[in-house]
Structures are given as structure tokens and as C-alpha cells.
Amino acid sequence: MANPNNPALRSWIDIPPHSDFPIQNLPFGVFTTEERGTRVGVAIGEYVLDLYAVSQFGFFRGLDLPTEPKVFRRRSLNSFIRLGRPVWRAVRQRVSELLRHDNPELRDHEEAMRTCLIRQRDVQMLRPVKPQNYTDFYSSIEHATNVGIMFRDPANALLPNWKWIPIGYHGRISSIVVSGTDIRRPNGQRKAPDAAVPTFGPSQQLDFELEVAFVVGQGTKLGDTVPIGQAEDHIFGLALFNDWSARDLQSWEYVPLGPFLGKNFGSSISPWVVTLDALEPFRVAGPAQDPAPLPYLHQTGQHNLDINLEVCLAPAGGPETTICRSNFKYMYWSMAQQLTHHASNGCNLEVGDLYASGTISGQSPDSFGSMLELTWRGTKPLTLPDGSQRKFIQDGDAVIMRGYCERNGLRIGFGEVRGTVLPASEL
Amino acid sequence: MANPNNPALRSWIDIPPHSDFPIQNLPFGVFTTEERGTRVGVAIGEYVLDLYAVSQFGFFRGLDLPTEPKVFRRRSLNSFIRLGRPVWRAVRQRVSELLRHDNPELRDHEEAMRTCLIRQRDVQMLRPVKPQNYTDFYSSIEHATNVGIMFRDPANALLPNWKWIPIGYHGRISSIVVSGTDIRRPNGQRKAPDAAVPTFGPSQQLDFELEVAFVVGQGTKLGDTVPIGQAEDHIFGLALFNDWSARDLQSWEYVPLGPFLGKNFGSSISPWVVTLDALEPFRVAGPAQDPAPLPYLHQTGQHNLDINLEVCLAPAGGPETTICRSNFKYMYWSMAQQLTHHASNGCNLEVGDLYASGTISGQSPDSFGSMLELTWRGTKPLTLPDGSQRKFIQDGDAVIMRGYCERNGLRIGFGEVRGTVLPASEL
Numbered sequence: 001m002a003n004p005n006n007p008a009l010r011s012w013i014d015i016p017p018h019s020d021f022p023i024q025n026l027p028f029g030v031f032t033t034e035e036r037g038t039r040v041g042v043a044i045g046e047y048v049l050d051l052y053a054v055s056q057f058g059f060f061r062g063l064d065l066p067t068e069p070k071v072f073r074r075r076s077l078n079s080f081i082r083l084g085r086p087v088w089r090a091v092r093q094r095v096s097e098l099l100r101h102d103n104p105e106l107r108d109h110e111e112a113m114r115t116c117l118i119r120q121r122d123v124q125m126l127r128p129v130k131p132q133n134y135t136d137f138y139s140s141i142e143h144a145t146n147v148g149i150m151f152r153d154p155a156n157a158l159l160p161n162w163k164w165i166p167i168g169y170h171g172r173i174s175s176i177v178v179s180g181t182d183i184r185r186p187n188g189q190r191k192a193p194d195a196a197v198p199t200f201g202p203s204q205q206l207d208f209e210l211e212v213a214f215v216v217g218q219g220t221k222l223g224d225t226v227p228i229g230q231a232e233d234h235i236f237g238l239a240l241f242n243d244w245s246a247r248d249l250q251s252w253e254y255v256p257l258g259p260f261l262g263k264n265f266g267s268s269i270s271p272w273v274v275t276l277d278a279l280e281p282f283r284v285a286g287p288a289q290d291p292a293p294l295p296y297l298h299q300t301g302q303h304n305l306d307i308n309l310e311v312c313l314a315p316a317g318g319p320e321t322t323i324c325r326s327n328f329k330y331m332y333w334s335m336a337q338q339l340t341h342h343a344s345n346g347c348n349l350e351v352g353d354l355y356a357s358g359t360i361s362g363q364s365p366d367s368f369g370s371m372l373e374l375t376w377r378g379t380k381p382l383t384l385p386d387g388s389q390r391k392f393i394q395d396g397d398a399v400i401m402r403g404y405c406e407r408n409g410l411r412i413g414f415g416e417v418r419g420t421v422l423p424a425s426e427l
Numbered sequence: 428m429a430n431p432n433n434p435a436l437r438s439w440i441d442i443p444p445h446s447d448f449p450i451q452n453l454p455f456g457v458f459t460t461e462e463r464g465t466r467v468g469v470a471i472g473e474y475v476l477d478l479y480a481v482s483q484f485g486f487f488r489g490l491d492l493p494t495e496p497k498v499f500r501r502r503s504l505n506s507f508i509r510l511g512r513p514v515w516r517a518v519r520q521r522v523s524e525l526l527r528h529d530n531p532e533l534r535d536h537e538e539a540m541r542t543c544l545i546r547q548r549d550v551q552m553l554r555p556v557k558p559q560n561y562t563d564f565y566s567s568i569e570h571a572t573n574v575g576i577m578f579r580d581p582a583n584a585l586l587p588n589w590k591w592i593p594i595g596y597h598g599r600i601s602s603i604v605v606s607g608t609d610i611r612r613p614n615g616q617r618k619a620p621d622a623a624v625p626t627f628g629p630s631q632q633l634d635f636e637l638e639v640a641f642v643v644g645q646g647t648k649l650g651d652t653v654p655i656g657q658a659e660d661h662i663f664g665l666a667l668f669n670d671w672s673a674r675d676l677q678s679w680e681y682v683p684l685g686p687f688l689g690k691n692f693g694s695s696i697s698p699w700v701v702t703l704d705a706l707e708p709f710r711v712a713g714p715a716q717d718p719a720p721l722p723y724l725h726q727t728g729q730h731n732l733d734i735n736l737e738v739c740l741a742p743a744g745g746p747e748t749t750i751c752r753s754n755f756k757y758m759y760w761s762m763a764q765q766l767t768h769h770a771s772n773g774c775n776l777e778v779g780d781l782y783a784s785g786t787i788s789g790q791s792p793d794s795f796g797s798m799l800e801l802t803w804r805g806t807k808p809l810t811l812p813d814g815s816q817r818k819f820i821q822d823g824d825a826v827i828m829r830g831y832c833e834r835n836g837l838r839i840g841f842g843e844v845r846g847t848v849l850p851a852s853e854l
Contacts, residue, residue, distance in 0.1 A: 133601050138684060159682055164625050165616055169684040170597040170691070174560050174775045175649055184650040186772035189592055189721065198591050200721050200771075222602055222693065223611040225852065249772065255586055257565060257596035258685020264597070265772040266649065294616065294627050296854075344627075345613035345676065345692040346852065348601045425652065425773065427723075 004096035005281055007410040011099045012107045013117070015045035020404055020413020023099050026092050027237065027272035027414075028077055031123040038126065040072040040080055042095050043272050043415070047117045049095060057112040059098055059105065063090045076130040077273065078352040081217050081236050088217070088236065092275060125271035127178040128239065129215050132350040134176060135342060136211075136243060136263075137168040139333035141287070142361040146373045151251070163291060166333035166341045168358075171243075172264035176354070179270050179417040183244055185395060185424040186265040190248035202424035203246035205378070206393045209359040210311050210369030210401055212328050213241040214335050215273055216353035223346040228299050231336035232276065234349060238305075240270035240401050240417040241356045247372055247392070269354070270401075270417040278412055282306045282405040284329050293337065296344055303334040307414075309360060309403045311369070313384070316396030316420075321384050323374060326360050326367040328403070395423045431523035432708055434837040438526045439534045440544070442472035447831055447840020450526050453519050454664070454699035454841075455504055458550040465553065467499040467507055469522050470699050470842070473547055476522060480543040486525055486533060490517045503557040504700065505779040508644050508663050515644070515663065519702060552698035554605040555666065556642050559777040561603060562769060563638075563670060563690075564595040566760035568714070569788040573800045578678070590718060593760035593768045595785075598670075599691030603781070606697050606844040610671055612822060612851040613692040617675035629851035630673035632805070633820045636786040637738050637796030637828055639755050640668040641762050642700055643780035650773040655726050658763035659703065661776060665732075667697040667828050667844040668783045674799055674819070696781070697828075697844040705839055709733045709832040711756050720764065723771055730761040734841075736787060736830045738796070740811070743823030743847075748811050750801060753787050753794040755830070822850045 002009065004024065011023040021027065021043040031048055032038045041048040052072035054060060060069070064087060071079040081088065098106045106113055138144055141158070144167075148157030161167065177183075185206055191198035217236025220226060226234060243263060250262025283302035292298065307328035312320040333341075338355055359369040368374045371392050375381055378391035393399065398420040404413035429436065431451065438450040448454065448470040458475055459465045468475035479499035481487060487496070491514060498506040508515065525533045533540055565571055568585070571594075575584030588594065604610075612633055618625035644663025647653060653661060670690060677689025710729035719725065734755035739747040760768075765782055786796040795801045798819050802808050805818035820826060825847040831840035 133599060161618075161625075161679055161682065164618075165680055167680065167684055168687055170599055170687070172560060172597055172774060173600075174777050174780075177649065184773050187652075188772045191588075191591075197718070198588075198721065200723055222604065223852065225614075246772070252588055253592055253594065254683065254685075255588065256681065256685070257594055258681075258683070260562075260595055260597070261768070261772045261774065264774045291624070294625065296627055341688070345615045345673070345688040346611050347599060347688065347691045350601050353601075425650065 004093055005278065007408060009096065010101040011044065012101045013045050013047060013099060018411060019045050020411065020415050021045055022411065023096060024410060025274060025278050025412045026095055027274040027278065029128050029272045030076060030126040032126055033118065033123050038073060038075050040077060043120065044099055046120055048120055048123055050116050050118060053116040057116065060094060063094060075126060077128050078130050082351045085217060088275065089277065092277065125178055127176065127269060128271055128273050129352045129354065131173045131176055131354040132352040134171045134173050134354045135168050136171045136356045136358060137166055137333065137338050138358040139166055139331050139338060140358055140361050141332040142330065142363055143359040143369060143373065146361060146368065150377050164294065166338045168338065169258045171267065175264055176267045176269055179268055181268065181419060182422050183266045183419045184422045186246050186249065186261065187424050187427065188246060188249035188261050189252055191252045198252060201427065203248055205247035206421060207245045207247050207371045208311065208393065208399045209243035209245055210309055210324060210326060211241040211243050211356045211358060211360060212238055212307065212403065213269060213354045213356040214238045216349050216351060219350045220343055220348050222348040224343065224348065225346065226340050226343040228297060228336055228340045231339040234339055235276045235335060237273040237275040238279065239273050240403050240414050242268040242399060242401055242417050242419060243356060244268065268417050268419045270415050272415050274412065274414055279305050279405060281407060281410065282412065286334050287332055289332065297337045297341060299334060299336060303336050304329045304331055307403050307405050309401065312400040313390065314398040314400065315384060315386060315388065318386055320400060323382055324367060324369060326362050326369050328360060330360060330362050331357060393421055395421055397421050431520055432705065434835060436523065437528040438471065439528045440472050440474060440526060445838060446472050447838065447842050448472055449838065450523060451837060452701060452705050452839045453522055454701040456555050456699045457503060457553040459553055460550050465500060465502050467504060470547065471526055474544045475547055475550055477543050477545060484539040484543065487521060490521060502553060504555050505557050509778045512644060515702065516704065519704065552605055554603065554696060555698055555700050556779045556781065558600045558603055558781040559779045561598045561600050561781045562595050563598045563783045563785060564593055564760065564765050565785040566593055566758050566765065567785055567788050568759040569757065569790055570786040570796060570800065573788060573795065577804050591721065593765045595765065596685045598694065602691055603694045603696055606695055608695065608846060609849050610693045610846045611849045613673050613676065613688065614851050614854065615673060615676035615688050616679055618679045625679060628854065630675055632674035633848060634672045634674050634798045635738065635820065635826045636670040636672055637736055637751060637753060638668040638670050638783045638785060638787060639665055639734065639830065640696060640781045640783040641665050643776050643778055646777045647770055647775050649775040651770065651775065652773065653767050653770040655724060655763055655767045658766040661766055662703045662762060664700040664702040665706065666700050667830050667841050669695040669826060669828055669844050669846060670783060671695065695844050695846045697842055699842050701839065701841055706732050706832065708834060708837065709839065713761050714759055716759065724764045724768060726761060726763060730763050731756045731758055734830050734832050736828065739827040740817065741825040741827065742811060742813060742815065745813055747827060750809055751794060751796055753789045753796050755787060757787060757789050758784060820848055822848055824848050
């Protein structure tokens with residue numbers, strides 16, 4: 001069988017240059033149209049391949065799939081993912097075959113082709129997974145250092161536990177929304193350091209956080225742990241993630257139990273989940289870890305991923321400005337270390353769990369993954385092409401995050417996660 | 428229609444004195460037997476009333492229920508709860524009627540009676556709800572003060588935000604288990620203040636937290652808020668909750684993002700959800716709040732509940748010792764204030780959400796709701812009848828929490844939440 005990651009593969013579908021979705025990618029998502037209802041699909045160029053339709057035409061015959069694959073008509077990928085890695089792999093492999101330039105099966109079957117392929121612009125994408133649990137990590141050393149300098153002590157910016165533990169916290173599931181969903185500015189309590197009492201009103205420090213989230217593809221039982229060498233076996237794929245944050249709410253509420261209403265009014269996820277398999281060619285080593293992690297987190301080899309990331313800001317009716325260029329490879333703690341740590345106390349993982357990276361900042365100021373860092377807590381406002389300035393995000397602003405891997409002419413992209421900020425509700 | 432809370436009601440079922448489950452209670456739960464599969468039931472005395480069987484015999488005819496009430500055969504109460512308050516009320520009302528001493532419908536229908544009633548000892552109880560989201564609050568002023576004295580500054584034990592915000596954080600859903608499930612002692616990182624580096628191994632400070640959790644019965648849309656006067660309309664019922672905690676893991680990991688692996692290895696919930704309706708007679712005013720909360724949290728009237736709580740500890744093979752007597756009425760922040768705060772930024776609530784109170788401590792040392800407080804961080808060990816001492820929980824110990832309301836001879840109880848601690852997994 002051909003390796004679906006082979007850079008030489010071509011499709012009979014016309015793929016625009018620099019597309020995020022060449023035949024080597026084949027990410028999974030969930031879409032809906034009025035006629036079809038809800039379907040699982042695969043992105044290819046500017047099209048979606050409707051996997052339910054593909055199965056109805058018999059193209060999955062011979063794969064170890066249920067005869068009536070209801071998993072392809074669900075509102076989330078969870079049921080499909082639950083079928084297990086051999087099935088995901090077989091489906092991706094088979095889709096790759098069907099789309100190859102030299103395979104006539106689907107290409108020359110006019111009715112099937114017309115039914116199975118839909119333009120992405122004609123479908124509505126849904127949240128790809130129903131998160132069973134959602135954990136947000138804090139694994140960029142640059143981000144943690146920046147925050148430590150700004151809010152605590154520049155001389156001791158990193159807390160003593162940071163280089164020992166992939167610090168994380170549980171986030172809110174209900175408010176995770178798919179790209180394109182508007183985000184309403186939250187009201188909430190905040191208190192200026194010199195104010196006597198807090199006030200309640202619209203957040204004045206609305207921010208984004210540039211993150212990448214991975215989706216758990218294989219769960220564990222309560223009490224079980226995951227050896228670090230097996231951690232990646234539990235990962236299905238990755239998506240872009242914007243962990244919207246209201247800094248003023250957050251700084252007033254977060255001691256001692258962590259972020260709560262400053263975060264849980266909304267998080268945005270991109271609609272396409274790029275499989276870990278598709279990202280194999282883009283493995284790189286992570287930063288050196290000093291001190292060496294405790295043995296249960298000790299890891300050698302290439303466990304980071306070279307994913308270029310960018311954040312664009314577009315004022316209402318205005319053009320996009322790129323305000324941040326970062327990379328997922330900067331992560332100090334790898335996904336495997338995050339997952340193994342998460343399960344190290346016996347906490348059970350579930351298929352569909354979302355584990356987000358935390359803000360991904362690099363070393364240069366233009367690689368910082370939040371307005372908090374880009375404007376250094378508002379002290380260095382950004383100036384947009386229209387002359388307006390931003391300390392934080394304004395009503396009407398759209399925040400767009402994009403990500404892609406690129407090597408030797410092969411580009412594997414994530415599409416985008418986009419959200420536009422609506423004014424706060426009236427009190 | 429008779430008020431199902433009327434203390435004068437009697438059932439034709441023999442209810443033992445001091446039962447938690449008189450005809451005035453009628454809590455909902457989910458049980459399973461080999462023959463029946465999974466069913467929704469109501470506790471009455473030492474019996475469970477099988478609501479699916481009741482519906483099959485036509486006793487719910489006339490209620491606004493689906494003809495084939497699959498909601499009574501699910502693995503959680505969520506689908507039933509989703510039918511809405513008028514339906515919960517109608518079902519509880521009808522069950523009350525059916526069980527009244529002077530109603531022959533079920534009492535004199537021998538086949539139905541034999542089918543619909545099962546002894547509790549013959550069924551296995553399941554986790555009553557599938558939590559969609561789980562938030563743990565920190566709403567006992569005595570607990571927060573005790574923790575502040577021990578870990579921070581006795582002179583400033585309460586943090587500045589505590590009297591303004593019902594502080595809370597998101598907890599782990601996957602590891603919430605029903606009473607009776609054993610809890611494995613977690614391994615994890617901990618570092619003594621004077622140690623140079625952390626170590627990984629079994630928690631040496633395993634603790635319980637005495638809590639009460641409420642189940643959300645009516646959700647909201649993302650962006651919506653809940654006025655304080657309507658908050659209780661969103662509550663279905665209450666259960667006992669043990670938020671197991673590994674203090675050594677927690678104290679090393681929790682800065683700055685809050686509790687994580689110190690908590691998420693397991694939380695235990697009691698199997699019966701007592702409806703807020705059944706608890707109406709036990710309303711009391713909460714503690715005076717000074718300073719007055721901000722307007723969105725301002726509340727008058729009786730919004731606390733007088734629920735006696737106790738914690739017992741039983742070493743392996745040994746008798747139970749009551750080590751704590753507390754009361755849910757001590758809560759500084761009411762459930763309504765917790766819920767309204769939670770939704771105040773537009774965070775959407777979902778049916779089946781669990782919101783736990785945080786440790787419920789009273790003013791006297793024997794009312795403290797955790798070993799941390801009862802033994803004052805291990806400095807005042809408890810002595811059990813067998814002469815053994817406890818600073819924290821040992822392997823083989825069972826922790827049992829019970830709760831009940833009592834007034835004028837009417838007792839509405841919660842049953843118990845129980846968990847036995849297993850030794851940590853080998854490293």
C-alpha cells in the first residue's frame with residue numbers, strides 16, 4: 001500500500017497551490033448541509049469528501065467498518081474515533097487511494113463523484129469533537145516567563161514547579177465553539193489594584209491565546225497510567241485553538257484556584273482535525289529540558305511538531321494584519337509529556353478529550369501568542385494599518401489563527417480558527 | 428392534588444423509622460440489575476421503584492411523557508431531567524400518589540407491585556448523572572479561612588477576592604464515580620519545602636472533602652445570563668460529594684493555575700439525587716454577607732438548606748467512627764449565587780452539570796470537612812477506637828459521608844457516599 005504521506009502523491013482533484021489540504025493531509029471534520037444533515041468529511045483542496053456518501057457507494061467495502069456506518073452521520077467525530085487507530089488509518093489510507101490521480105474508481109464514477117464531493121463553501125462546519133474533558137496546559141516557557149515577569153517577579157519569573165510539571169488546569173467544555181462562531185465580550189468582576197472594591201461590567205482587557213489542541217483517540221481506565229513511550233498512541237489528531245481570555249476578570253479571580261470566568265465564556269476550535277499520522281514528516285526535537293524531567297516524563301527523540309502559526313487581527317470591515325508569527329515547536333513540554341503527566345495519578349482519559357497547549361509564544365516579541373504579551377500588558381499598543389491602536393481586542397475585531405507545516409514543497413495545513421467579538425450584553 | 432412534601436403523608440410500603448427515604452423524599456437515581464438492564468428509579472424506604480416498569484404498567488398515563496419512555500432506561504438521569512421541571516414535578520407527584528397508603532392502584536395490583544418494587548440491596552446503583560461539566564466551588568468561609576491560616580497568613584487568611592466572588596474552578600469529569608467505587612491512592616509529584624527537587628510516588632497526604640453538589644436541570648445558551656431571582660429554577664436536585672484530594676500533590680502543583688492532579692484522580696457522588704422540591708421545607712437564611720455582594724449577586728430570603736452532614740471513617744475490617752459533623756447551611760455563598768456568578772459572563776450551563784460546594788466546614792473543630800482541617804495539617808492526629816492514629820487517610824480506610832434534613836419528625840435523607848482507598852499502583 002502506498003504511504004499516504006508520500007510527497008509525490010497527486011490527486012485528480014485540482015488542488016490550488018499552497019492549499020492546506022493536499023492529498024497528503026486528509027484531516028477529518030464534521031459538516032452539515034440542509035439536504036444531507038450531519039456528516040463526517042475529509043478536506044481535500046477546496047472540497048469536502050462526504051464519508052457517509054463514500055460508504056453508501058460501497059467504496060469502504062473491505063475495511064473493517066460497520067455495514068451501516070452511522071459513525072459518519074454523527075454530530076461529532078467521537079464515534080468514529082472510538083473505532084480505533086487501525087480504522088482511522090485504514091479510512092485515511094483508503095481515502096488517499098480514492099483520490100489519487102491514477103485511481104478511476106471515484107474519479108470516473110460520475111454520480112458518486114458528484115455526491116461525495118462538495119465545495120467547502122457550500123457546507124457549514126461543526127465543532128469536530130464533543131469534548132468529554134478539556135484541559136489547558138501552560139507549556140510554553142516563553143509565555144510562562146513573560147507572564148511571570150509582568151505579574152510577579154522579573155528575577156524569578158518562572159515558578160519553582162514549572163520546569164518539573166507540565167502545569168495545566170481543567171477548562172470549561174460547554175463553551176468550546178467551532179471557528180466562525182461570534183464571541184460575546186464577557187461581563188464580569190474586576191478590581192484595579194488601587195480600587196477599594198470591585199466593579200461589574202464589560203471586560204476591558206479581552207485577549208486571545210494562540211494554542212494548538214490535541215484530541216485523545218484512545219482512552220484509559222480509572223487508575224491506569226500511560227508510559228511516556230506509549231503516550232502518542234493515545235493521540236488522534238490536532239486542531240487550532242483560541243483560548244479567549246478576559247485578563248481583568250482573570251487577574252481578580254484566579255487566586256488561589258486558577259482561571260474560571262476569565263476563560264470560560266468561550267474557546268474557539270478549528271473545524272479540521274489533522275491526524276498525528278499526517279504530521280509525522282514534521283517531527284522535530286523539543287527544546288532541551290534542564291533540569292531533566294523526572295523519569296516518568298523522560299523522553300528522547302523527536303516529539304515536537306514544526307507547525308508555523310500566525311495570528312491575524314481584522315477590525316470590523318477592515319483588512320487583516322498579521323500580529324504574531326509563532327511555532328508549535330517551541331513548546332517546552334511535549335504533548336506526550338502532557339498526556340503521561342495527566343494520567344500519572346490514574347486520572348482516566350476519554351476518547352474526545354481535548355488537551356490544549358497553552359499560549360504558544362516564541363522568543364522574539366513578534367512571536368508572542370497573546371495581546372497581553374504583544375502589547376506588554378497594554379504598555380506598547382499595536383498600531384493597525386488604519387491608524388487605530390490596540391492594547392487588547394475591541395468589539396467588532398475578528399481574530400484569525402492559521403497553522404501549517406511546510407517542508408520540501410509539501411504543505412500540511414490546519415485551515416483557520418476565527419472569531420469576531422460582539423459587544424458585551426447590556427447590564 | 429396533595430402536596431408531596433406534606434409531613435402527614437404515609438405510604439403503604441413499610442418505611443423503617445429514621446429512613447432517609449420516606450414518601451416525602453422520592454429522590455431519583457439510576458440502577459441496574461442483570462434482568463432489567465439500566466433503569467431510572469425512585470428510592471422509597473428500603474426499596475427502589477422502577478420507573479420504567481411503572482410506565483409499562485400504564486401508571487404514568489395522563490402525564491405529558493413520551494409513550495415509550497426510553498428516558499427511564501438510560502444510563503443517566505440526563506434525558507429525564509431534560510424533559511423539564513413540569514415533567515419532574517408531575518412524575519414525583521404521581522409517584523407520591525401511587526405510594527400513598529390509601530391508594531390501591533399499585534398496592535393492590537400484585538403483578539405490578541412485584542415488578543415495580545425491588546429491594547435496594549438487590550440492585551446496583553450507577554452514577555446518577557453524566558456530568559456535562561463539573562465546577563467545584565470554595566464557598567465555606569470557615570474552610571477558606573482554615574486553609575488560609577494554614578498555608579498563607581493567619582492575619583489575612585481570606586484572600587481579598589473571597590467575599591466578592593463565589594470562587595470556583597473547573598474539575599475533572601471523567602473520574603467522577605458513584606458511591607461504592609474504590610479509590611486508588613494516586614502517585615504524583617510532591618516536594619517538601621526544604622527539598623531541592625520533587626519526587627514521584629504515592630501521595631502521603633490523601634484526604635477527603637465533605638461537599639454537596641447540585642445538578643443543573645435547565646441549561647442556558649452561550650452568552651445568556653441568569654438573574655439571581657431565577658437561579659434556583661435551573662437546579663434539579665442535590666447529592667453528596669466527596670472531592671478526594673492529595674494535599675502533597677496539590678500544594679506543589681497548584682500555583683498559578685489551581686488544583687489539577689491533586690484532585691482529578693477521583694471524586695465520589697451519592698447515587699440518589701434529592702430534588703430541590705423535596706428540600707423546600709428545610710430552607711434557611713445563609714450567613715450575613717458583609718460586605719454586601721455586588722448587585723448581580725444580591726439576594727434576600729432563605730436560600731441555604733439545613734442539611735446535617737457527617738463523615739465517618741472505617742479502617743479495613745473496623746467499625747465506623749464519626750469524625751466530622753457539619754451542615755450545608757453554613758455555606759457563605761448560596762447555590763443561587765454560585766450559579767448566577769457562573770453564568771454572569773455568558774458561560775452556558777448544560778443539563779447535567781454538577782456544581783459542588785467546596786468543603787463544608789463549620790466553626791467548631793469537629794465540624795471541619797477535611798482531614799487537613801480536622802488534624803490541622805497533621806499536627807493533631809485523630810485517634811480511632813482501635814488506637815490507631817490518622818493524620819490523613821490510610822490504605823484500606825473507608826470514608827463514608829451521610830446527609831439528612833430533619834424537622835418536626837420529618838427526615839429527608841441523601842443516603843451515603845462511600846469510598847475505600849486502595850494502595851497506590853506500583854511504580
